[in-house]
Amino acid sequence: MGLRERKKRAAREALSWAAVRLATERGLENVRVEEIAAEVGVSARTFNNYFPSKEAAVCSFGNERHTRIVEGLRSRPADEPLWESLIAVVAEQFSRHGGPDREFVSRVRLMMSTPSIMGEFLKSNVSAERRLADEIARRLGADAEVDLYPRLVAGVVGATSRIALDFWLHTEPGRPFLPMLTDALRQASAGLPVPDTFPAAPAAADPPLIPRESVC
Numbered sequence: 373m374g375l376r377e378r379k380k381r382a383a384r385e386a387l388s389w390a391a392v393r394l395a396t397e398r399g400l401e402n403v404r405v406e407e408i409a410a411e412v413g414v415s416a417r418t419f420n421n422y423f424p425s426k427e428a429a430v431c432s433f434g435n436e437r438h439t440r441i442v443e444g445l446r447s448r449p450a451d452e453p454l455w456e457s458l459i460a461v462v463a464e465q466f467s468r469h470g471g472p473d474r475e476f477v478s479r480v481r482l483m484m485s486t487p488s489i490m491g492e493f494l495k496s497n498v499s500a501e502r503r504l505a506d507e508i509a510r511r512l513g514a515d516a517e518v519d520l521y522p523r524l525v526a527g528v529v530g531a532t533s534r535i536a537l538d539f540w541l542h543t544e545p546g547r548p549f550l551p552m553l554t555d556a557l558r559q560a561s562a563g564l565p566v567p568d569t570f571p572a573a574p575a576a577a578d579p580p581l582i583p584r585e586s587v588c
Contacts, residue, residue, distance in 0.1 A: 383422065384422045385436050387408060387409070388430070389433060391403070391423075391426060391429035392483075393411070394407060394408060395483055396479040399483075400427070400488065400489065405419050405420070408426065427488055427489050431492045434493070434496055435496050435499070435500055437465050438503060438504060439500075441461050441462055442507045444464060444465065445508070445511065446507060450511075454508065459558065459561070462529060462533060463554050463557075466533070471550060472537065472540075472549055474541060474545065477541060481541070501526045501527055501529075501530050502516070502523075504526040505522040508525050508526060528560050529560075532556050533556075536553045536557075540553075
């Protein structure tokens with residue numbers, strides 16, 4: 373990648389993260405394009421050169437991660453097993469900047485559930501998984517247009533990563549995410565065999581007693 377392309381990519385990533393930060397702090401409806409651009413020190417016109425909307429800017433951070441996963445997969449040794457390569461590059465991208473921050477991820481998840489962003493987010497995921505499928509197909513000497521396997525693998529990687537992240541958000545604070553993500557991807561790569569045992573679930577607390585007269 374040439375210097376100009378690297379600068380454009382850095383600007384795009386900076387604008388996307390500025391949009392995410394402001395949107396999670398204020399709500400996207402309370403953020404203007406001019407404010408996002410000002411966070412990065414560029415004009416609103418420059419913002420519009422990169423993104424058609426605030427929603428697209430917010431969702432772009434996920435696209436950037438998928439782009440890095442595709443690039444990482446392309447750089448892995450050609451003789452390395454496919455799933456070993458995928459697990460390595462996905463874990464590497466989720467460990468950037470020290471790994472995900474629980475509070476920040478929770479705020480982003482809440483923001484992504486709003487109708488104005490959900491459609492853009494789903495469209496972004498479809499595009500990202502297709503790019504990954506194309507790279508998997510290239511690596512295997514397949515064709516994602518006619519061979520189902522590359523698209524299945526790309527979909528499984530995306531779904532497993534999202535499910536692992538959601539599961540981690542609801543575990544006890546302090547539990548590291550990367551081992552959970554790696555374990556989930558390894559289970560997926562093995563065809564999801566049924567475990568011999570499951571960790572014991574914590575005992576549910578007895579429901580409080582409600583006086584009969586208080587029940588409507």
